[in-house]
Each structure stands twice: as structure tokens, then as C-alpha cells.
Amino acid sequence: MAESLLGNRNINQLAFVVKDIEAANIAFTRLLGIKKAEPFLTGDSSVSKVTFRGVPTESQSKLAFLNTPTVQFELIEPDKNPGTMREFLDEVGEGIHHIAFDVDSIQKRLPIMEKNGYPALQTGEFTSSDGRYVYVDTLDDHKTLVELLESAEPRVTAWERPEDDSIQPLLGTNKVEQLAFVVKDLDAASDAYCKLLGVEKPPIIHSGSSDITNVIYKGKPTEGKSKYMFINTPFIQIELIEPGESPST
Structure with missing residues (x-):
């Protein structure tokens, strides 16, 4: 069996671009019967250092992370500044924007992706776990973008059972298979x-x-x-x- 281009086969996040993160957060929480996430705004350019198609941008987004027993959901409401999420919302509409992999080293894995025809589309940094990310343009081949995540500390993806026992998934399960x-x-x-x-x-x-x-x-x-x-x-x-x-x- 050949090695994965990213060093592992763990798709650990499904990300949706949305127009209204509060409404989407409520809808997914109700569907999955999980603990409601608290949306937050990403850092400004001095912190996030976002580049889109090689050009620095002031792009910021509201994010919410919903953990399930199998995979994490990320909800993204972008602002009006240039960025891959803004572009997706304007050109495609709401929907799945990317799948994400935690990688050992972006510096190591990105050249492999580029060599295989998948260039970097957007890069940035985040402070929650001293990390960085890059979206690579895999849309034509994989029908979605792929995100590489590198963190100094493990990201929090563990599912937490709601304290209120009356909160139950509408489908009888919250395992997204x-x-x-x-x-x-x-x-x-x-x-x-x-x-x-x-x-x-x-x-x-x-x-x-x-x-x-x-x-x-x-x-x-x-x-x-x-x-x-x-x-x-x-x-x-x-x-x-x-x-x-x-x-x-």
C-alpha cells in the first residue's frame, strides 16, 4: 500500500461555509444532538497572517467547531475581504468547503501536494494551538478543497456528551459515517x-x-x-x- 500524500489517511474535519453561523450552529446542534459550540472571530492580520492566492488579505471569519464521535464539523462565516471562503460563498453558495487532515509538517507535505498538481490557495496561522494551515486547490480532482493543519499542541476534537439528557440526535445517532x-x-x-x-x-x-x-x-x-x-x-x-x-x- 502506497503512503498517503499527507502522511496519514485521517480525514478529521468537514468544513461548511455558511451565511449565518448562528443559524447553522443551531441546526447542526439539533440534528446531531451535541453540545452547542461558541462561535468566535479569527484574529486580525497581525495574528492570522492570511494570504490568498499569494497576496496578503485582511480576511477574518467567524468559526464554530462541533465535535462528534467520528469527525469534527467546522462552520465558517467569512467577512467581505478576499479569501477562499468568501470566494466559495459568492460563487458556489453555502456548502462543504473542505476536508482537513492534521499533518506532521506543512513544510514537508505542501511540496508533495504541489508536485502532484495541487498548489496552495490560502495560508494562515492560528493561536489556539500554536498552529498554521494551508488550503490546497484540489477542487477539480477531489470535488472539494483539502486543508493541511499543523499544530504544536493537539487540537481539541473530542466529543462531549450534552449535560442535558433530553438533547438527543434527530436520527438516533450522531456518528457521521x-x-x-x-x-x-x-x-x-x-x-x-x-x-x-x-x-x-x-x-x-x-x-x-x-x-x-x-x-x-x-x-x-x-x-x-x-x-x-x-x-x-x-x-x-x-x-x-x-x-x-x-x-x-
């Missing part, structure tokens, strides 16, 4: 993920016939044909989906 991406080319996307993670390529799975799958889309039966691939990592499974021509979500 899977992150799914819809792709145009399943082979290309799976090759990219397997190379990033240093894992063997799993088999492609084809959806069954409609009399078995019984797919309903917007109240109407549909074949819902798709091809799938499931890539397992220590904390969360990556599902890649290449849909067919029949109507489906």
Missing part, C-alpha cells in the same frame, strides 16, 4: 482519492434493477441508475457517485 460526492467521472475521481490517501482502488458497484432498488424521486418511480465506489478511511467513508441519465437527486 460517510461523506458523498457526485462526480462526472468515477474512475478519475477514485484515482485521485486513492492516490491522496494511499489506498488500493475499490471495485465499482452498479446499482441494481429498478424492481430491486425501488427508487422514488420527487414522488415518482425512476430507474435511478448510478455507479458507486466506497473508500474507507479511519474516521469516515468516502462515497463517490456517478449518476446515470435517469432522473434522481
Whole structure:
């Protein structure tokens, strides 16, 4: 098995860019039945030292970290200054902005990513654990950005059970098991993920016939044909989906 480009296969954070962090915080807390996070504002440029596409920027964001038993959720409400989160919100809208890996050394791992065609998009520093980060532009291949995190001290990601026993997850569990991406080319996307993670390529799975799958889309039966691939990592499974021509979500 090849080594991961980042030195490990631990996707430990899913990050969402949002317009209203307070509303998103409440929604995710209610869905997952977890302790509510306290949003905070990132430091100014003298502290965060943010660069976006190689140019210093005054970009600041409100952040909230929601810990679950499997993976951490990060909510990001960016300000109006140039930055990858602002760009994402303006051009794409709310949604998953990046997945994150804790790495041993950005200085060591970033050149490997760049050599493989993934340049640095935004860099910065944070004081909570004497750390730094870099977003690399993996959007075309991985359908999301990848963040490299380096900290002098371990980041706090442990799940804390709510003190109020009446707070329960709406789905009966708060274990987030899977992150799914819809792709145009399943082979290309799976090759990219397997190379990033240093894992063997799993088999492609084809959806069954409609009399078995019984797919309903917007109240109407549909074949819902798709091809799938499931890539397992220590904390969360990556599902890649290449849909067919029949109507489906």
C-alpha cells in the first residue's frame, strides 16, 4: 500500500461555509444532538497572517467547531475581504468547503501536494494551538478543497456528551459515517482519492434493477441508475457517485 500524500489517511474535519453561523450552529446542534459550540472571530492580520492566492488579505471569519464521535464539523462565516471562503460563498453558495487532515509538517507535505498538481490557495496561522494551515486547490480532482493543519499542541476534537439528557440526535445517532460526492467521472475521481490517501482502488458497484432498488424521486418511480465506489478511511467513508441519465437527486 502506497503512503498517503499527507502522511496519514485521517480525514478529521468537514468544513461548511455558511451565511449565518448562528443559524447553522443551531441546526447542526439539533440534528446531531451535541453540545452547542461558541462561535468566535479569527484574529486580525497581525495574528492570522492570511494570504490568498499569494497576496496578503485582511480576511477574518467567524468559526464554530462541533465535535462528534467520528469527525469534527467546522462552520465558517467569512467577512467581505478576499479569501477562499468568501470566494466559495459568492460563487458556489453555502456548502462543504473542505476536508482537513492534521499533518506532521506543512513544510514537508505542501511540496508533495504541489508536485502532484495541487498548489496552495490560502495560508494562515492560528493561536489556539500554536498552529498554521494551508488550503490546497484540489477542487477539480477531489470535488472539494483539502486543508493541511499543523499544530504544536493537539487540537481539541473530542466529543462531549450534552449535560442535558433530553438533547438527543434527530436520527438516533450522531456518528457521521460517510461523506458523498457526485462526480462526472468515477474512475478519475477514485484515482485521485486513492492516490491522496494511499489506498488500493475499490471495485465499482452498479446499482441494481429498478424492481430491486425501488427508487422514488420527487414522488415518482425512476430507474435511478448510478455507479458507486466506497473508500474507507479511519474516521469516515468516502462515497463517490456517478449518476446515470435517469432522473434522481
